Amino acid sequence: MIATQSNVETVSFYIDGAWEKPQGRSTQQVTNPASGEVLADVPFASPDDVDRAVRSAHAAFLKWRAVPVVDRVQVLYRYKDLLERHASEIATTLTRENGKTLDDAKAEVRRMIQMVEVACGMPSLMMGDSLNDVASGIDCKTIRQPIGVCAGISPFNFPAMVPTWMYPFAIACGNSFVLKPSEKVPLTPTMAVELLHQAGLPAGVLNLIHGGKEAVDALLTHPLVRAISFVGSTPVARYIYATAAANGKRVQALGGAKNHLVVMPDAHMPKTVEAIIGSAFGAAGERCLAGSVLVPVGDAAGPLLDLLVKRTEALAVGDGLQPGTGMGPLVTSDHCRRVESYVEKGVAEGAVPLVDGRTRKTSGTGFFLGPTIFDHVTPEMTIAREEIFGPVLSVIRVNTLDDAIDLVNRCPFGNATAIFTADGKAAREYSARIEVGMVGVNVGVAAPMAFFPFAGWKNSFFGDLHAHGKDAVAFYTEQKVIMSRWF
Ligand code: NAD
Numbered sequence: 001m002i003a004t005q006s007n008v009e010t011v012s013f014y015i016d017g018a019w020e021k022p023q024g025r026s027t028q029q030v031t032n033p034a035s036g037e038v039l040a041d042v043p044f045a046s047p048d049d050v051d052r053a054v055r056s057a058h059a060a061f062l063k064w065r066a067v068p069v070v071d072r073v074q075v076l077y078r079y080k081d082l083l084e085r086h087a088s089e090i091a092t093t094l095t096r097e098n099g100k101t102l103d104d105a106k107a108e109v110r111r112m113i114q115m116v117e118v119a120c121g122m123p124s125l126m127m128g129d130s131l132n133d134v135a136s137g138i139d140c141k142t143i144r145q146p147i148g149v150c151a152g153i154s155p156f157n158f159p160a161m162v163p164t165w166m167y168p169f170a171i172a173c174g175n176s177f178v179l180k181p182s183e184k185v186p187l188t189p190t191m192a193v194e195l196l197h198q199a200g201l202p203a204g205v206l207n208l209i210h211g212g213k214e215a216v217d218a219l220l221t222h223p224l225v226r227a228i229s230f231v232g233s234t235p236v237a238r239y240i241y242a243t244a245a246a247n248g249k250r251v252q253a254l255g256g257a258k259n260h261l262v263v264m265p266d267a268h269m270p271k272t273v274e275a276i277i278g279s280a281f282g283a284a285g286e287r288c289l290a291g292s293v294l295v296p297v298g299d300a301a302g303p304l305l306d307l308l309v310k311r312t313e314a315l316a317v318g319d320g321l322q323p324g325t326g327m328g329p330l331v332t333s334d335h336c337r338r339v340e341s342y343v344e345k346g347v348a349e350g351a352v353p354l355v356d357g358r359t360r361k362t363s364g365t366g367f368f369l370g371p372t373i374f375d376h377v378t379p380e381m382t383i384a385r386e387e388i389f390g391p392v393l394s395v396i397r398v399n400t401l402d403d404a405i406d407l408v409n410r411c412p413f414g415n416a417t418a419i420f421t422a423d424g425k426a427a428r429e430y431s432a433r434i435e436v437g438m439v440g441v442n443v444g445v446a447a448p449m450a451f452f453p454f455a456g457w458k459n460s461f462f463g464d465l466h467a468h469g470k471d472a473v474a475f476y477t478e479q480k481v482i483m484s485r486w487f
């Protein structure tokens with residue numbers, strides 16, 4: 001059923017500890033990609049709304065920073081417990097608004113909870129260093145202090161996990177936070193913030209607003225915002241980095257990707273194919289760690305592609321809430337059309353479709369496109385160069401490992417890559433020479449756990465300190481050096 005405007009809910013802002021249904025703002029529809037059903041209307045925050053959220057965050061910061069860190073993390077322990085109890089509801093909402101399969105959504109919620117668990121360790125993570133007698137009778141120590149109001153802007157593809165790369169770490173460090181999630185998927189972050197409210201977070205420490213460029217610009221230029229965390233596409237990441245830095249803020253801006261999966265002839269083919277299917281077509285290719293270019297080396301192509309085509313053709317495409325679905329729809333009809341246009345471009349530029357996702361029929365009115373594999377792709381083709389962010393895998397055949405390394409290192413993105421091989425020397429050499437921040441060895445999606453950094457390079461990351469892990473602690477704190485002498 002396509003809902004009419006009258007029975008559709010408006011998503012709320014959460015400012016200063018209270019839920020608000022703003023009136024008179026421009027709105028956008030949130031849709032279920034599997035059916036086209038309208039789930040909600042999302043209001044777009046005005047610069048005044050942003051200013052209220054930031055001022056509330058600033059007032060809260062002045063008190064929150066004085067709460068001992070051991071007490072601050074008690075809120076996160078309670079939050080973790082609530083997330084565990086509501087994990088299945090969150091995953092269902094996530095699938096309904098994003099389209100990924102329920103299994104993928106549950107895995108995302110698990111990662112979200114792990115972020116909170118790691119942030120609960122802030123009493124240890126925030127510790128400084130000390131050394132007595134750096135000169136006669138003089139002691140020196142460093143302490144880490146929170147920086148103030150931090151803001152986060154997140155993408156549509158991980159609405160549960162990506163915001164938790166940011167706010168649990170920021171608030172555990174003693175900062176306050178304003179979150180502006182993707183306007184395409186506001187329902188999952190709303191559930192997450194409701195639970196944080198239930199966990200007893202003081203008013204103003206976390207604020208939630210919705211919207212687009214106008215709200216983001218208001219955050220980037222607000223004098224009380226000290227740090228910006230961004231995750232999204234490369235053009236926007238570059239803009240965020242430049243604008244926030246020009247306004248005196250520290251920035252971490254994670255961008256898009258074009259990830260290569262290199263397969264050596266000695267790879268374990270059945271396991272490699274399973275890993276490639278998960279990497280290229282999991283979450284319908286809407287992952288910044290998704291494999292997008294497959295690089296078989298030497299004789300690997302024959303056995304690899306035979307098996308890969310068979311498995312891809314057997315992948316069940318449908319509503320992510322239905323058991324047995326292997327791949328869900330794309331997030332919006334516009335995005336589905338955009339990905340389809342890349343398939344058309346691949347054909348027009350001379351790539352050979354081994355599987356053509358356009359021919360895959362699915363029932364219903366959702367934004368479906370089946371998985372596509374192109375063989376005989378050249379590095380100059382559009383599908384080999386641009387981020388597609390959909391279930392399209394391009395095969396570029398090379399002769400040697402050196403050729404593969406050259407190909408990958410010429411790519412302007414540097415988010416993730418993988419090598420599949422039984423040869424430790426080849427894996428070691430690839431990991432050492434490759435100019436990419438996250439490397440999988442026989443792992444198709446090299447997603448770092450919460451205690452490691454999300455380490456994109458080149459056009460996949462703008463900034464110095466990455467998301468989560470120890471970098472998050474450094475990003476959300478300022479170091480102070482104290483030298484003392486007693487007479
Ligand atoms: P997007 O760049 O369109 O949007 C991301 C966020 O920026 C949203 O909150 C959106 O409202 C806001 N935004 C969009 N246009 C803006 C503008 N002109 N000015 C200011 N703000 C703007 O990205 P998306 O389509 O939501 O997400 C997909 C992209 O995110 C892909 O490129 C993917 O690779 C990337 N991504 C990267 C990572 C990573 O860790 N590097 C993780 C997840 C997603």
